[in-house]
Amino acid sequence: MKQQLIQLEINNQLYEIPVTPRDLLVDVIRKKVGITGTKKGCGEGDCGACTVLMDGAPVLSCLTLAITCQGRKIITIEGLADEQGALHPIQQSFLDHGAVQCGFCTPGMILTTKALLDKNPHPDQTSIKRGIAGNICRCTGYKKIVEAIGAAADRIATREVK
Amino acid sequence: MEGKKFSQVGRSVTRIDGPAKVKGEAIYTDDMVMARMAHGKIKRSTYAHAFIKNIDYSKALALPGVLAVITGEDAPNKWGIVPQTANEVTLAVDKVRFHGEGVAAVAAIDEETAEEALDLIEVEYEPLPVLLDPFESMKRAGEILIHENEPDNVLHQGEQLFGNPDQAFAGCKYVLEKKFYTSYVNHAFLEPHSSLAHYDPQNGQLQLWSSNQVPHYLHRQLSIVMDMPMNKIRVILPAVGGGFGGKGEASSSDFCAALLSRKTGRPVRVTYDRNEVFVTNKGRHPCHMKMKIGLDQNGYIQAVDFDNTLDGGAYAGWGMVVMFYTTSMIHLPYKVPNARARVRRVYTNKPTCGAMRGLGGVQPRYAMECLLDELAEMMGVSAYELKMKNAVESGYRSVSNLHVPHTEYKKCLQTVVENSGYLEKHGKQPFGKGIGLAGGYYISGTAYTLYLSYKPHTTVLIRVDTEGGVTVHCAAADIGQGCNTVMAQMAAEVLGVNYEDVHVVSGDTELGTFDLGSFASRVTYASGVAIKEAARQINDKLFEVAAGMLSCRAEQLEVRDRRFYSVFEPKKNIEWEKVVDVYTNTVGTLTGIGHFSPPRLKGIDLTRGERVQGANIGHSPTFGFSAQAIEVDVDVETGKVRVTKVTEAGDCGQAVNPMSVEGQVEGSIMFTLGQALYEEMHLDEDGRMMNACLHHYKVPTVMELPEMDTTIVDSYDPTAPFGVKESGEGPVQPTIPAIANAVYDAIGVRFTELPITPEKVLKALKEKQGK
Numbered sequence: 001m002k003q004q005l006i007q008l009e010i011n012n013q014l015y016e017i018p019v020t021p022r023d024l025l026v027d028v029i030r031k032k033v034g035i036t037g038t039k040k041g042c043g044e045g046d047c048g049a050c051t052v053l054m055d056g057a058p059v060l061s062c063l064t065l066a067i068t069c070q071g072r073k074i075i076t077i078e079g080l081a082d083e084q085g086a087l088h089p090i091q092q093s094f095l096d097h098g099a100v101q102c103g104f105c106t107p108g109m110i111l112t113t114k115a116l117l118d119k120n121p122h123p124d125q126t127s128i129k130r131g132i133a134g135n136i137c138r139c140t141g142y143k144k145i146v147e148a149i150g151a152a153a154d155r156i157a158t159r160e161v162k
Numbered sequence: 163m164e165g166k167k168f169s170q171v172g173r174s175v176t177r178i179d180g181p182a183k184v185k186g187e188a189i190y191t192d193d194m195v196m197a198r199m200a201h202g203k204i205k206r207s208t209y210a211h212a213f214i215k216n217i218d219y220s221k222a223l224a225l226p227g228v229l230a231v232i233t234g235e236d237a238p239n240k241w242g243i244v245p246q247t248a249n250e251v252t253l254a255v256d257k258v259r260f261h262g263e264g265v266a267a268v269a270a271i272d273e274e275t276a277e278e279a280l281d282l283i284e285v286e287y288e289p290l291p292v293l294l295d296p297f298e299s300m301k302r303a304g305e306i307l308i309h310e311n312e313p314d315n316v317l318h319q320g321e322q323l324f325g326n327p328d329q330a331f332a333g334c335k336y337v338l339e340k341k342f343y344t345s346y347v348n349h350a351f352l353e354p355h356s357s358l359a360h361y362d363p364q365n366g367q368l369q370l371w372s373s374n375q376v377p378h379y380l381h382r383q384l385s386i387v388m389d390m391p392m393n394k395i396r397v398i399l400p401a402v403g404g405g406f407g408g409k410g411e412a413s414s415s416d417f418c419a420a421l422l423s424r425k426t427g428r429p430v431r432v433t434y435d436r437n438e439v440f441v442t443n444k445g446r447h448p449c450h451m452k453m454k455i456g457l458d459q460n461g462y463i464q465a466v467d468f469d470n471t472l473d474g475g476a477y478a479g480w481g482m483v484v485m486f487y488t489t490s491m492i493h494l495p496y497k498v499p500n501a502r503a504r505v506r507r508v509y510t511n512k513p514t515c516g517a518m519r520g521l522g523g524v525q526p527r528y529a530m531e532c533l534l535d536e537l538a539e540m541m542g543v544s545a546y547e548l549k550m551k552n553a554v555e556s557g558y559r560s561v562s563n564l565h566v567p568h569t570e571y572k573k574c575l576q577t578v579v580e581n582s583g584y585l586e587k588h589g590k591q592p593f594g595k596g597i598g599l600a601g602g603y604y605i606s607g608t609a610y611t612l613y614l615s616y617k618p619h620t621t622v623l624i625r626v627d628t629e630g631g632v633t634v635h636c637a638a639a640d641i642g643q644g645c646n647t648v649m650a651q652m653a654a655e656v657l658g659v660n661y662e663d664v665h666v667v668s669g670d671t672e673l674g675t676f677d678l679g680s681f682a683s684r685v686t687y688a689s690g691v692a693i694k695e696a697a698r699q700i701n702d703k704l705f706e707v708a709a710g711m712l713s714c715r716a717e718q719l720e721v722r723d724r725r726f727y728s729v730f731e732p733k734k735n736i737e738w739e740k741v742v743d744v745y746t747n748t749v750g751t752l753t754g755i756g757h758f759s760p761p762r763l764k765g766i767d768l769t770r771g772e773r774v775q776g777a778n779i780g781h782s783p784t785f786g787f788s789a790q791a792i793e794v795d796v797d798v799e800t801g802k803v804r805v806t807k808v809t810e811a812g813d814c815g816q817a818v819n820p821m822s823v824e825g826q827v828e829g830s831i832m833f834t835l836g837q838a839l840y841e842e843m844h845l846d847e848d849g850r851m852m853n854a855c856l857h858h859y860k861v862p863t864v865m866e867l868p869e870m871d872t873t874i875v876d877s878y879d880p881t882a883p884f885g886v887k888e889s890g891e892g893p894v895q896p897t898i899p900a901i902a903n904a905v906y907d908a909i910g911v912r913f914t915e916l917p918i919t920p921e922k923v924l925k926a927l928k929e930k931q932g933k
Contacts, residue, residue, distance in 0.1 A: 038186070041352045044855055046857045077186030081185055087184065094180075102641060102642025103182075104190065106183050138350055141830070144825060
C-alpha cells in the first residue's frame with residue numbers, strides 16, 4: 001500500500017514517518033518509531049492499554065489511524081517522567097501504592113489518569129472511577145489504582161502549592 | 163533466623179520491577195525486535211469438528227514476502243502438560259476438534275503479508291457432528307468420537323471413596339442435595355500470548371522468549387514437539403502481562419514460532435490477537451455438579467457425596483489434574499469424615515479448558531458453601547456457627563490424608579463476621595439487600611511433579627561477589643504476582659542485607675536454576691525453603707572469614723543491616739562488604755545452593771489404609787485460607803446484582819510483602835466477582851465463539867469495584883520457611899458462594915447456575931411472585 005510521510009511530535013521529539021492509510025497509531029508508535037511502552041491488549045478499543053495523550057486528551061491508539069494524526073502532539077508513557085528521569089507524581093504514586101502488578105495496563109492507566117487530573121485536579125472517588133472506567137486491569141482489582149490516583153492528586157496539589 | 167523477628171520479610175515494599183513498568187520500559191515479548199525477524203500468523207479452522215481433506219498452501223507460499231508455511235504434518239508429536247494424557251498437536255493433523263484450532267502457520271517479512279497469506283491457504287473440510295454439551299457427547303460416543311482412542315468421549319473418570327458415606331448419611335439428621343453449574347470463563351489476562359523464537363542452524367540451539375508462567379514445562383514440551391534435547395533449548399520469559407493459569411502450559415504460538423524459525427533460519431515472532439486468546443482458551447472448566455452434605459443432629463458434617471461432570475473441550479490439557487482437584491477440594495476447610503466423589507472429564511468440540519486461578523477449587527467450593535448456608539438455615543443456626551463448628555484446626559488430617567500443619571481459618575471467619583457485622587445484618591435487611599458468608603482455602607504448592615520424577619521442585623543458587631553483590635538465580639516466573647520482589651526479600655532477610663541489594667535472575671531456563679513454575683501458589687513457599695538453605699551456606703562461609711577478621715568464633719556471629727556482629731560483644735562488628743571482599747580475594751566468588759522437595763504424602767483412605775485413585779492430587783506442604791462476607795444490592799426492577807461491600811480476612815501465614823498480599827487478595831476478589839456475575843463465553847450451535855472480545859466478554863471494570871475491607875490475620879506457619887503460605891488463590895475461593903449466599907439473603911432465591919445475570923434474577927423473581 002502507498003506510503004505517505006507524516007510528522008508526529010512524540011514526547012517532544014519530532015518524527016517524520018512513512019505510513020499507509022491503514023496504519024494504526026499504536027503500531028506506528030510501537031513498530032515504526034520503536035517505543036514500546038504503549039501496549040496492545042485487544043486491538044479493538046476495549047481494554048485501554050494503548051491509551052496515549054494526543055494534544056493532552058486520551059485517545060485509544062489502536063482505533064486511531066496514524067494518517068489522521070499529522071502534526072499532532074503525542075505523549076506516551078515514556079514521555080511522562082521529567083527530563084532528568086524523575087518519575088511523574090502519578091508514576092510514583094502507582095509504585096508506592098502497589099497499583100502495579102503485571103504492568104500491562106499500567107501505561108494506559110497512568111496516561112488516562114494524567115488526562116483526568118489535568119482536567120480535574122481534585123477528583124472524588126466517583127470521578128476517579130469514571131475517569132478510568134475504560135481501562136481494564138485484571139490483576140489488581142482496581143482498589144490500589146483508585147487509591148494511587150487519589151494520592152497522586154494530593155501529591156500534585158501539594159507540589160503546586162510550594 | 164527462626165521465629166517472627168524479621169527486618170526484610172514482613173515489610174510492604176515497592177516491587178523491584180515497578181519503576182520499569184510505570185515508565186513503560188519493561189520489555190514484554192511483543193516489544194522485542196531482532197535483526198531479520200519474521201512474523202508468524204496462524205490459519206484457524208472454520209469448523210468445530212471436521213476432517214481435513216486437503217490443505218493447499220501453494221498460493222500462500224508464492225506470495226512475495228512469504229518465507230515459510232507449516233501445517234500439522236511438520237510437527238506431529240503430541241504435547242500436553244500431563245504426559246499420560248498428552249494429545250495436542252501444534253497444528254491440527256487430519257482433523258480439527260474446535261472452531262479456531264490452528265491448521266497452518268505462515269512466516270512472512272511483515273504481519274500484513276503473513277495475514278494476506280493466510281487468506282490464500284485453501285483448506286478442504288469434511289464436517290462432522292459438533293458436540294458441545296458433555297452429556298450429549300457421552301451419549302453420542304457410539305456414533306461419533308472426538309478422539310479415536312477415547313472410547314466414551316471421556317478423557318478420564320474417577321471414583322474416590324473415603325470411609326462409609328452411605329452409612330453416615332443414613333445416620334444424619336440434616337441432609338441436603340443440589341445441582342450446581344459453573345460457567346465457561348476465560349482468564350482475560352491483558353497481554354495476549356506472544357512467542358519469539360530464534361533457531362540458530364549453525365549450533366542447533368533454539369531460544370524462545372515467551373509470555374508464559376511455566377518455563378520448565380514449556381521447555382519440556384518444546385523438546386518433544388521439536389524433537390530436540392532440552393539442553394539445546396533455552397526458554398526465557400521477558401515481562402509477562404498476567405497469566406492466571408492461562409499461560410500455565412505451552413501455547414501453539416510457542417511451537418509455531420519455533421518451527422517457523424527452524425524452517426526459515428530467522429527469528430520468528432507469533433503474537434496472538436485478543437480473539438485468538440479467547441478461541442484457544444484453556445480457561446476454567448464448566449462443571450455440572452451434584453453435591454450432597456449430611457449433618458448430624460449437632461450440625462457436624464458426617465458425609466459429602468460429590469458428582470462432577472467437567473466439560474473439558476477438545477483436548478486434555480490440565481484436565482485430569484483439574485478433575486481430581488475438584489474431588490480433593492471437598493475435604494477442606496471443614497472436617498469431612500466420610501466422602502465419595504464420582505467425576506468424569508468429557509471431551510466436547512469447544513476450545514479446551516485448562517488451569518485457571520484456584521483451579522479445581524472454585525467449582526466445588528461454590529456448591530459446598532451454598533449448601534452449608536442452607537443447611538444452617540434448616541438447623542436454625544447462623545452459617546457462621548455451622549462453619550466455625552466444622553472448621554479444621556492446625557494439625558488436622560483429612561480422611562483422604564491431606565495434612566494441614568497450620569491454620570487460622572477460624573480466625574478468618576471470626577474476623578470477617580466481626581468486621582462486616584454479618585450476624586447483625588444477615589436476614590435482617592430490607593428485601594433486595596443481602597449479605598453472604600463463605601470460606602475457602604488453597605494449596606501452597608503440590609506434592610508431585612506432573613511427570614514422574616523425584617527431583618526437587620525448586621533449586622535456588624545464590625551468588626555473592628564484589629562485582630554483583632547478591633544475585634539470586636531461580637527459573638521461577640514473575641507473571642506480575644511479584645515473586646521476584648518476595649524472593650529478594652527472603653534472601654536479604656537471611657543474608658542480613660537490604661532487599662534492594664539483591665538481584666534476581668528468574669524466568670530463564672539457562673541462567674535460572676530449576677523451578678517448576680508459577681502455578682498452584684507454590685513459588686513463595688518453595689523458593690523460600692531453597693533460599694533459606696542457599697543463604698545459610700553463604701553465611702557459613704562469610705561467618706568463618708568475619709570471625710577471623712574480628713577475632714571471635716564463627717558460631718557467635720550474626721549478620722544484620724549489612725554488618726556482622728558478635729552476639730556477645732556487638733561492638734565487635736564489621737561491614738558485610740569488607741568480609742565479602744576478603745572472601746572473594748582469597749577464595750573467589752561465593753555460592754550457595756538450596757533445594758526444595760515437598761513431602762510426598764500418599765492419597766489414601768485413612769479408614770481402610772488403601773490407596774485411592776487420583777488422591778495424590780491435592781496434597782500440599784501447607785494451605786492458605788480465606789473467609790469473605792459479601793454484601794449485595796439486588797435491583798428488583800432490572801435484576802442487576804451489585805456487590806456493595808466485600809469484607810475479607812485471610813490466612814497467608816507470614817506475609818512477606820503485605821502490600822503485595824493485599825494486591826493478590828483484592829485482585830482475586832474482583833477476578834472472581836466477574837465469574838459470579840458477568841463472565842461467560844458463548845458458542846453458537848456450530849461451536850463458533852460469539853463473544854471472543856473484551857467488548858462482549860464482560861470483565862469487571864473499576865465501576866464494579868465495591869468497598870473492600872481486607873485483613874491479613876496474624877498467622878505464622880512454624881513448618882514453613884519464614885512462616886509463609888499462599889495468598890493468590892485462596893481468596894479466589896469464597897467469592898462466588900459468598901455472592902450467591904448474599905443474593906439468597908437479599909431475595910430468597912438460590913442461584914445454582916453461574917453467572918447470576920439480570921435475566922436470571924428477573925426470571926426467578928417473576929417465578930417467585932407467581933408462587
